[in-house]
Amino acid sequence: MGRIMDVRQLEYFLAVVDHGGFNRAAAALYLSQPSLSQAIRTLERDLGSELFHRIGRRAVLTEAGTALIEPARTAVRGLKLARASVEAVHGLRGGRIDIAAMPSQAIEPLTGMIRRFATxxxxxxxxxxxxxxxxDAAQMVRTGVSELGLLAGPRDLPLRDVEIHPLARQRFVxxxxxxxxxxxxxxxHREQLAGARLIVGQPGTGMRGYVDELRARGVDLTTVVEVEHRVAILPLVLAGVGLAVVTDAWRPLAERTGLSVLALEPATGLDVCLISRRTALTPAARAFLENAAPADGAAP
Incomplete structure (x- = not known):
């Protein structure tokens, strides 16, 4: 029977998974590629299973490798929690917190949250x-890729196996x-958008859901651009390519660029929340949640 694996081996394994290969993982870990490969082979020998198929320069997960991902993240996260809890006895004097955030919410409220937390x-x-x-955000939190997630969706958005921390509601504009x-x-009024040329997000996003609902109501719209890169939305609207439905998280930035930001009627929007795993959080994550909501009367 092989020796007991150590957490560093699991960190190396996850680095290969997250970076999509040995070369990029080695660079991120500041290791030589042969050293990383040897560590993974040792882990495979200890487990008695290959974790990756080596296809040229590519590393493709085996069935055993796929099965190891979630337990590995749990073990690595548990060690980080233990270290952080000990360090917190002397106050939060270091460390890091990982947050998975949707693009619009990464503008606001995340900017305000990080400002308060960093202060x-x-x-x-x-x-x-x-x-x-x-x-996507919920899956990243469930699997331990990130400790917290920031997302927006309809009130009945199904979120399994995570703790929900409601924040605010963002209106569509x-x-x-x-x-x-x-x-x-x-x-x-939404009916006035008939005939409009729109820039939309990909399926599964709130802005796309709003436009799809308009079509279901019989409002005739033309999609001129479907874009995953939200940073392209403002330049595309400024260039006259089309109009865009977004949440009012974009308002300050859009108005500074000279765009017109108009309310949509009837008013509708998305509920914004932070999510976390239903397990113990690191002290840094708990502190971030405590700082998430602005003080009464403060700007978001």
Missing amino acids: AHPQVSVAVRAAFTAQ LLCPPDGPFPPGAAV
Whole structure:
């Protein structure tokens, strides 16, 4: 029987999974590629199973490798929790917290949250990972890729096996170029969008869900661009390519670029929340949750 594996081997294994191969994982870990390969082979020998198929320079997970991912994340997260809990006896003087955030919510409320957290705990770093849909964020939290998730969705969004921490509601608004079809400051009824050319997000996003619902109601719309890269939305609207439905998290940034931001009627939006695993959190994650909501009367 092989010796007991150590957590560092599991960290190396997860690095290969998360970075998509041995070379990139070795660079991220500041290891030589042969050293990393040897560590993984030792882990495979201890487990009695191959974890990756080596296909040229590619590393493809075997069935055994896939089965190891979640237990490995649990073990690595548990060690980090133990270390962080001991360090917290002397206050939060270091460490890092990982947050999976959807693009719109990464503008706000995440910016305000990080500002408040960094002010209270300046020695703790925050790593933000991209999650394009609410289900992406939930899966990253469930599997331990991130300790917290920030997402937005309808009130009945099914989120299994996670703790939900409600924050706020974000209303949908319409982004138009300065010379757009609607007068500045006027609310736009959804039926007035008939014939509009729209820039939309990919399926599974709130902005796409709003547009799909309009179509289901019989409002005739044209999709001119479907974009995963949200940073492209403002330039596309400014260039006159089309209009865009987004949440009002975008309002301050859009108005600074000169776009017109109009309310949509009837008012509807998405509920924003933080999520966490239903297990013990690191002290840094608990502190982030405590700092998440702005003080009464403070700007988000």
